Amino acid sequence: MNVESWITVEETPALAAQATALIDARLARLTDAERDAFWASIRKAYNTPYNDPAKPAQPKPVEPAPGAAPTAxxxxxxxxxxxxxxxxxxxxxxxxxxxxxxx
Incomplete structure (x- = not known):
């Protein structure tokens, strides 16, 4: 899918570096581990496919005890x-x- 953008391919690395520097400046109050976790979550979010997450398994109905008559x-x-x-x-x-x- 083509995306229209005003950013040229040549400008992308410089703009990405500038954005990263600005974000890192805001994250300066965090520890190194917290900053690493932040960037790991960003990478995870952008590398995750846009598919719906798998639905959790439906619970199985409870079977009556053997020999027990169903309740009327x-x-x-x-x-x-x-x-x-x-x-x-x-x-x-x-x-x-x-x-x-x-x-």
């Missing part, structure tokens, strides 16, 4: 008034404030 879930819905002219599914969905409890 009981859902209680309110009675639907047949006088109301709405589909039963819509009424049940609208009234889904019912309790859900594990048995």
């Amino acid at each position: 879930v009981e859902i209680h819905l309110p009675e639907i008034d047949p006088a109301i002219d709405l589909p039963a599914a819509a009424l049940a969905a609208a009234a889904l404030t019912a309790e859900m409890r594990a048995v």
